[in-house]
Amino acid sequence: MRADIAVLPGDGIGPEVTAAAVAVLQAVAHRFRHAFDFAPHDIGGIAIDRHGDPLPPSTLAACRRADAVLLGAVGGPQWSDPNARVRPEQGLLALRKGLGLYANLRPVRPHPATLGAAPIKAHLLSGVDLVVVRELTGGIYFGEKTRSADGASDLCSYSVAEIERVVRRACVLARLRRGHVTSVDKANVLETSRLWREVAARIARDEFPDVTLEHQLVDSMAMHLLSKPRAYDVIVTENMFGDILTDEASMLAGSMGLLPSASLGDGRSGAPTHCPIDSACAAERPAMDGRAGVSASRESDARDGRRQTTMGLYEPIHGSAPDIAGRGIANPVGAILSGALLLRHSLGLEAEAACVEQAVAATLEAGVFSADLAPNGRAAGTGEVADAVIERITAISRVPELRD
Ligand SMILES: NC(=O)c1ccc[n+]([C@@H]2O[C@H](COP(=O)([O-])OP(=O)(O)OC[C@H]3O[C@@H](n4cnc5c(N)ncnc54)[C@H](O)[C@@H]3O)[C@@H](O)[C@H]2O)c1
Numbered sequence: 336m337r338a339d340i341a342v343l344p345g346d347g348i349g350p351e352v353t354a355a356a357v358a359v360l361q362a363v364a365h366r367f368r369h370a371f372d373f374a375p376h377d378i379g380g381i382a383i384d385r386h387g388d389p390l391p392p393s394t395l396a397a398c399r400r401a402d403a404v405l406l407g408a409v410g411g412p413q414w415s416d417p418n419a420r421v422r423p424e425q426g427l428l429a430l431r432k433g434l435g436l437y438a439n440l441r442p443v444r445p446h447p448a449t450l451g452a453a454p455i456k457a458h459l460l461s462g463v464d465l466v467v468v469r470e471l472t473g474g475i476y477f478g479e480k481t482r483s484a485d486g487a488s489d490l491c492s493y494s495v496a497e498i499e500r501v502v503r504r505a506c507v508l509a510r511l512r513r514g515h516v517t518s519v520d521k522a523n524v525l526e527t528s529r530l531w532r533e534v535a536a537r538i539a540r541d542e543f544p545d546v547t548l549e550h551q552l553v554d555s556m557a558m559h560l561l562s563k564p565r566a567y568d569v570i571v572t573e574n575m576f577g578d579i580l581t582d583e584a585s586m587l588a589g590s591m592g593l594l595p596s597a598s599l600g601d602g603r604s605g606a607p608t609h610c611p612i613d614s615a616c617a618a619e620r621p622a623m624d625g626r627a628g629v630s631a632s633r634e635s636d637a638r639d640g641r642r643q644t645t646m647g648l649y650e651p652i653h654g655s656a657p658d659i660a661g662r663g664i665a666n667p668v669g670a671i672l673s674g675a676l677l678l679r680h681s682l683g684l685e686a687e688a689a690c691v692e693q694a695v696a697a698t699l700e701a702g703v704f705s706a707d708l709a710p711n712g713r714a715a716g717t718g719e720v721a722d723a724v725i726e727r728i729t730a731i732s733r734v735p736e737l738r739d
């Protein structure tokens with residue numbers, strides 16, 4: 336297969352983890368005889384420095400043309416002056432909005448080998464397997480912002496249609512997992528949350544009678560996520576709650592550096608609407624330790640009849656980590672697993688995606704840990720972790736069921 340992948344390394348550790356993810360995707364292309372073209376483009380702080388714009392029109396146009404976009408991270412102290420006219424983060428938000436990527440999937444499946452790095456008791460973590468579906472192009476992030484001498488405001492608004500489409504995505508995903516959706520809101524205080532709850536309840540009742548929906552207030556959700564994380568399957572929530580809850584959820588896995596994400600819309604403009612999550616949902620399952628394996632994913636292919644793919648943006652959930660940038664010590668696993676999601680959701684390459692996920696799992700099992708996971712032990716650098724994954728891609732691809 337030929338594929339054009341736009342690569343947006345961004346700032347801080349973004350270029351370091353993106354280079355690792357690209358190296359892994361190149362190894363996949365080599366092993367499975369694909370031709371992936373990687374074209375770098377500026378976004379974020381570096382784009383402000385070079386173009387005066389955190390999302391230059393040339394970057395957005397290249398992303399629109401590409402089959403998929405791989406992004407590192409944006410931001411950093413040099414662009415964080417509160418009075419700055421433009422900020423790196425605006426580039427990322429404009430990209431998500433510009434590409435219509437309203438559903439952000441953030442799978443959380445702690446690997447047994449990294450449980451020791453998590454600040455939560457290990458017995459609470461084994462078997463945790465959840466996906467947060469974060470609404471990504473609405474809410475307070477995109478409402479009108481005002482600032483005057485005596486105050487400031489950020490408007491939070493949601494339309495019915497914005498809530499319907501993301502809740503539908505979550506329900507479709509749940510249907511192919513354990514059939515359970517937790518909708519998170521703040522309906523005891525916010526009007527947008529009361530609408531969210533009403534719409535979520537209607538969609539689940541009318542369109543997904545086979546899915547169990549529960550509602551949870553975001554403050555107590557933050558607590559339950561740590562005290563009973565195994566209770567959750569699919570969590571759907573608005574933009575800002577999803578941002579905060581997923582950084583919290585990274586502590587279930589052991590590090591911010593471990594979690595990948597896929598941001599999806601309805602496909603290219605003009606293309607028929609379909610749900611890429613249909614085919615990808617079961618495939619979220621092997622994300623960290625390969626327990627469900629390739630055969631489960633192939634079963635899902637068979638159910639779907641054919642692979643469904645869509646353009647998407649793939650990025651680790653972490654930021655530019657200015658405190659460790661430039662030292663070659665960042666954990667590239669979140670970026671590498673984002674590359675696996677890219678193979679699955681945008682290129683329809685399930686066996687290749689599972690191969691990357693299994694190679695990451697085998698790397699962690701072998702104790703190849705970056706500094707965030709091995710504070711007192713011998714830590715592997717960013718490139719060493721990537722090399723270890725690449726080595727295992729070759730080894731895993733000798734397993735008969737993974738041969739193409
Ligand atoms: N998607 C994105 O581009 C994105 C996401 C979050 C934050 N940011 C930006 O990043 C900048 C820094 O934000 P922050 O410090 O709040 O969050 P951060 O995610 O950059 O870092 C939080 C902590 O996690 C650690 N960390 C993050 N990723 C890691 C990795 N791969 N390996 C090892 N350790 C890792 C960092 O060292 C830091 O201690 C800000 O400008 C923020 O806006 C960007």
Ligand SMILES: CC(C)[C@H](C(=O)O)[C@@H](O)C(=O)O
Nearest residue numbers: 409410424427428578652654
């Ligand atoms: C950098 C920032 C705009 C971004 C967000 O809040 O969406 C980040 O925190 C994330 O989680 O991707």
Ligand SMILES: [Mg+2]
Nearest residue numbers: 578579582652
């Ligand atoms: Mg965030």
